[in-house]
Amino acid sequence: xxxxxxxxxxxxxxxxxxxxxxxxxxxxxxxxxxxxxxxxxxxxxxxxxxxxxxxxxxxxxxxxxxxxxxxxxxxxxxxxxxxxxxxxxxxxxxxxxxxxxxxxxxxxxxxxxxxxxxxxxxxxxxxxxxxxxxxxxxxxxxxxxxxxxxxxxxxxxxxxxxxxxxxxxxxxxxxxxxxxxxxxxxxxxxxxxxxxxxxxxxx
Amino acid sequence: xxxxxxxxxxxxxxxxxxxxxxxxxxxxxxxxxxxxxxxxxxxxxxxxxxxxxxxxxxxxxxxxxxxxxxxxxxxxxxxxxxxxxxxxxxxxxxxxxxxxxxxxxxxxxxxxxxxxxxxxxxxxxxx
Numbered sequence: 310x311x312x313x314x315x316x317x318x319x320x321x322x323x324x325x326x327x328x329x330x331x332x333x334x335x336x337x338x339x340x341x342x343x344x345x346x347x348x349x350x351x352x353x354x355x356x357x358x359x360x361x362x363x364x365x366x367x368x369x370x371x372x373x374x375x376x377x378x379x380x381x382x383x384x385x386x387x388x389x390x391x392x393x394x395x396x397x398x399x400x401x402x403x404x405x406x407x408x409x410x411x412x413x414x415x416x417x418x419x420x421x422x423x424x425x426x427x428x429x430x431x432x433x434x435x436x437x438x439x440x441x442x443x444x445x446x447x448x449x450x451x452x453x454x455x456x457x458x459x460x461x462x463x464x465x466x467x468x469x470x471x472x473x474x475x476x477x478x479x480x481x482x483x484x485x486x487x488x489x490x491x492x493x494x495x496x497x498x499x500x501x502x503x504x505x506x507x508x509x510x511x512x
Numbered sequence: 513x514x515x516x517x518x519x520x521x522x523x524x525x526x527x528x529x530x531x532x533x534x535x536x537x538x539x540x541x542x543x544x545x546x547x548x549x550x551x552x553x554x555x556x557x558x559x560x561x562x563x564x565x566x567x568x569x570x571x572x573x574x575x576x577x578x579x580x581x582x583x584x585x586x587x588x589x590x591x592x593x594x595x596x597x598x599x600x601x602x603x604x605x606x607x608x609x610x611x612x613x614x615x616x617x618x619x620x621x622x623x624x625x626x627x628x629x630x631x632x633x634x635x636x637x638x639x
Contacts, residue, residue, distance in 0.1 A: 340566035
C-alpha cells in the first residue's frame with residue numbers, strides 16, 4: 310500500500326506544506342480555546358473585591374485576635390458564595406455548561422491550593438501567627454488561580470501570578486502592613502481583573 | 513539551448529504555474545488510501561470537529577462564539593457534519609429557550625484523526 314509520504318513527496322510545493330502547517334495550527338488553537346473554562350465571572354470578581362475592601366476597613370491591621378480572623382473568614386465565605394452565584398448567572402446567560410470535563414479540570418486545578426490554605430490557616434492560628442496569614446492566603450489563592458487559569462481565559466493566570474507576587478511581598482514586609490496587601494490583592498486585583506474579564510469575556 | 517526550452521508551449525507553461533501545481537498536488541492527494549476528507553477540510557467544519565474533539569459537548573452558542581461565525585453559517589455546516597454522521601446533536605429546552613448541544617461521533621473522531629495524519633504526512637514529506 311502506498312503511503313501519503315511516498316505518494317506526495319516528489320511533487321509537493323512549499324505552499325502545500327504551509328497550508329498543511331496552517332491547518333494543524335488552526336486545529337491546535339481551536340482545541341485549546343474549546344477546552345477553556347469561560348464562565349469566570351468578571352462582575353463577580355468586582356463584587357468580591359469590594360467585599361475585601363470593606364473587610365480591610367472593618368478588620369484593620371492584622372492581629373492575633375479572633376475578631377480579625379473572624380472578619381476575614383466571614384468575608385471569604387461571602388466571597389465564595391458571591392463567586393459561585395456569579396459563575397452560575399454567567400453560565401446561564403451564555404448557555405455555558407457547568408458540568409463536564411472542562412469544568413472538572415478547572416475545579417480540580419483550583420481546589421487543592423485552597424485546601425492547603427485551610428490547613429495552613431489552622432496551623433498559623435495554632436502557633437500564634439495569625440498576623441502572618443495575609444501572605445499565606447495571598448500565596449495560596451494565587452497558586453489556585455494560576456493553576457485554574459491554565460484552563461481558563463487569558464487574564465486569569467496573570468491575576469494568579471500577581472497574587473503570588475503580593476503574597477511573597479507580604480511575607481517580606483512588616484506583619485502590620487498585612488491589611489494593605491489584603492486590600493491590594495483581594496480588593497484591587499479582583500476589581501482590576503474583574504473589569505478586564507467583564508469587558509472582554511462577556512460579563 | 514533548444515527552441516522548446518526558449519519558448520515553452522502554453523500547455524507546459526500552464527502546468528507549472530504555482531496555482532496549477534498546488535491544485536495538481538491537492539488532486540493527487542485526493543486519491544489513494546489516505547485521501548483528503550473534503551468534508552472536514554473546509555475551515556468552519558474543521559473548527560467544529562476540532563472544538564468537539566477537545567470538549568465533549570458544546571452548545572450551538574458556544575460553538576458560534578468560539579468560531580466567531582454567524583447562526584446561519586454555523587447551522588449549515590453543522591448540518592453537513594450531522595448528515596455525514598461526524599457530529600450528533602441533542603435538542604432540549606432550558607426554560608423556554610431552545611438549546612442545541614453537539615458532540616462528536618466515533619466516525620467524526622476517526623475522520624479528524626485521519627485528517628491529522630494526512631496533514632502531518634504532507635509536512636513530513638517536505639522535511
